[in-house]
Amino acid sequence: MAVNDTIQIALIGAGGMGQGDARNSTSLDKVKLVAACDLYTGRLERCKEIWGKDIFTTRDYREVLARPDIDAVIIATPDHWHARITKDALAAGKDVYCEKPMVQKIEEGQGVIDAQKASNGKIVQIGSQYASSLVFQKAKELLEQGAIGKLNMVDAWLDRNTAMGAWQYTIPTDASPSTVDWDRFLGQAPKRPFDATRFFRWRNYKDYGTGLAGDLYVHLLTGLHVVTGAMGPSRIFATGGLRYWKDGRDVPDVMLATMDYPDFTFTLKVNFKSGVPQEDFGFRFTGSEGVMNVSMAECTVAKTPREKAPGNTADQFPAAVKEKFLEDYYKQYPMWQPKTENLPGNEMVRFAPPRSYSAHLEHHRNFINAVRSRKPFFEDAVFGFRTAGPALLTGVSYDERKVCGWDAENLKRTA
Numbered sequence: 042m043a044v045n046d047t048i049q050i051a052l053i054g055a056g057g058m059g060q061g062d063a064r065n066s067t068s069l070d071k072v073k074l075v076a077a078c079d080l081y082t083g084r085l086e087r088c089k090e091i092w093g094k095d096i097f098t099t100r101d102y103r104e105v106l107a108r109p110d111i112d113a114v115i116i117a118t119p120d121h122w123h124a125r126i127t128k129d130a131l132a133a134g135k136d137v138y139c140e141k142p143m144v145q146k147i148e149e150g151q152g153v154i155d156a157q158k159a160s161n162g163k164i165v166q167i168g169s170q171y172a173s174s175l176v177f178q179k180a181k182e183l184l185e186q187g188a189i190g191k192l193n194m195v196d197a198w199l200d201r202n203t204a205m206g207a208w209q210y211t212i213p214t215d216a217s218p219s220t221v222d223w224d225r226f227l228g229q230a231p232k233r234p235f236d237a238t239r240f241f242r243w244r245n246y247k248d249y250g251t252g253l254a255g256d257l258y259v260h261l262l263t264g265l266h267v268v269t270g271a272m273g274p275s276r277i278f279a280t281g282g283l284r285y286w287k288d289g290r291d292v293p294d295v296m297l298a299t300m301d302y303p304d305f306t307f308t309l310k311v312n313f314k315s316g317v318p319q320e321d322f323g324f325r326f327t328g329s330e331g332v333m334n335v336s337m338a339e340c341t342v343a344k345t346p347r348e349k350a351p352g353n354t355a356d357q358f359p360a361a362v363k364e365k366f367l368e369d370y371y372k373q374y375p376m377w378q379p380k381t382e383n384l385p386g387n388e389m390v391r392f393a394p395p396r397s398y399s400a401h402l403e404h405h406r407n408f409i410n411a412v413r414s415r416k417p418f419f420e421d422a423v424f425g426f427r428t429a430g431p432a433l434l435t436g437v438s439y440d441e442r443k444v445c446g447w448d449a450e451n452l453k454r455t456a
C-alpha cells in the first residue's frame with residue numbers, strides 16, 4: 042500500500058463501465074488511480090484527461106500487473122477477458138474488482154474460484170452492485186422477518202426501450218487498426234479481420250459477450266440471491282428471439298427464462314423493445330401472506346389477508362343439498378359473507394433510501410473497505426459463480442433449445 046494509507050488502483054478496460062467504476066472508486070477517501078490499460082488509444086487519452094497526464098497507460102495489462110505500486114485492479118474489459126485477467130492479477134498479488142459476469146463461459150468458473158483460494162487472501166469482488174444495495178438488504182430483512190410468509194415464486198425483469206439500452210454504442214470517428222489493438226482484443230476468440238462494430242459493440246456477439254444472459258440476468262440472480270440467500274437453481278430453461286434489433290447481432294433481444302429453486306420458482310425477463318420509457322427493473326416476491334416489490338429505488342410489501350373461509354360452489358347442487366351444505370358451512374364460518382366481505386386496506390410497508398444513494402458507489406466502498414481491512418465482502422468468486430453459472434446456462438438453454446441442469450452445491454452443469 043502506498044504512503045499515507047492511500048490505496049493505489051489501476052483500471053483495466055477503460056470504456057463506459059470502467060470509467061464509471063474508476064470515478065466511483067476514486068471519489069472515496071484515499072483512493073488514487075495510477076494506471077489505466079485499454080486497447081483503444083482514445084480511451085487512454087480520455088483517462089489522462091480525467092485522472093491526469095501522469096498516470097501510466099498501456100495496451101498490455103501485464104505491464105500494469107507487474108507494477109509494485111498498484112494494490113488493486115478494476116477489470117472492466119469485455120466478458121471474454123474477465124477470467125484470464127482476474128487469474129493473472131491474483132497471481133501477481135493484486136486485489137481484484139471484476140465486473141460481472143465473473144466469467145464468459147461456465148467452464149471458466151472453477152478456475153477463478155481456485156485462483157482466489159490459491160491467492161493467499163487476496164480480495165476478489167464481482168461488480169454486480171445490487172449486492173451492496175440498501176434496498177435489497179432491506180428486502181432480505183423483511184423476507185426473513187416473514188413479511189410475506191413463505192416464499193413460493195419470484196418474478197424479475199429488466200426491460201429497456203432505447204438504442205443505448207440495446208447496446209448500440211457510439212463508434213468513434215477515428216476507429217482504425219492503428220487506434221485499436223484488434224488482435225489483442227480477440228485474444229482466444231476466433232480470428233477475423235478488423236471490425237470496429239464488433240470492437241465497440243462487442244456485447245452483440247457471442248465471441249466476446251454473453252448476451253442478455255450474462256449481461257443482465259446475472260444482475261437479477263444477484264438480487265435474488267442477496268434477498269433469499271439461495272444457492273442456485275437445479276433446472277433452467279430459456280426462450281426468446283431476436284425481435285427488433287436486427288443489426289447483425291447473434292444474440293436475442295427478447296428473452297424469458299424460468300428456474301427451479303428448491304423452495305420457489307424464478308422467472309426472468311428482458312425485452313429491448315418493451316414499451317417502457319427507458320428502463321424498467323424490478324422484482325416481485327410472492328409469498329403465502331403477501332407480495333414484496335423491489336426496484337432499484339424502493340421496496341414495498343403488500344399483505345394479503347388470509348381467507349377467512351374457503352368459499353363454496355354449493356349453488357351448482359340441488360336445492361336440498363345446497364341448503365344442508367350451507368347450514369353446516371355457516372356454522373363453521375359464521376363471519377363469512379359471500380362477495381360482500383370488505384377486505385381491509387392492505388397493510389403496506391415501504392422502504393426507500395435517500396435519492397442521492399448509489400448502490401454502485403456503495404459497492405466500491407465495500408471493495409475498498411475490504412482491501413484495507415482484509416475482510417472480504419460477500420460477493421466473492423464463489424458468490425460470483427453462483428450467479429454467473431445459472432445466468433450463463435440460460436444462454437446455453439436458448440442456444441441448445443433444451444432444459445439445462447445445474448448442481449448448485451458443486452457449481453457444475455448437470456444436463
Ligand SMILES: NC(=O)c1ccc[n+]([C@@H]2O[C@H](COP(=O)([O-])OP(=O)(O)OC[C@H]3O[C@@H](n4cnc5c(N)ncnc54)[C@H](O)[C@@H]3O)[C@@H](O)[C@H]2O)c1
Nearest residue numbers: 054055056057058059079080081117118119120140141168
Ligand atoms: N455493473 C454494471 O451495472 C455494469 C454495467 C455496464 C457494464 N458492465 C460490465 O463491464 C464490462 C465492460 O463493459 P463496458 O460497457 O464498459 O464496455 P466498453 O466496450 O465500453 O469498454 C470495454 C473496454 O475494454 C477494453 N478492452 C478490451 N479488451 C481488453 C483487454 N484485453 N485489455 C484491456 N482493455 C481491453 C476496450 O478497449 C474497451 O475500451 C463488461 O463486462 C460489462 O458486463 C457492468
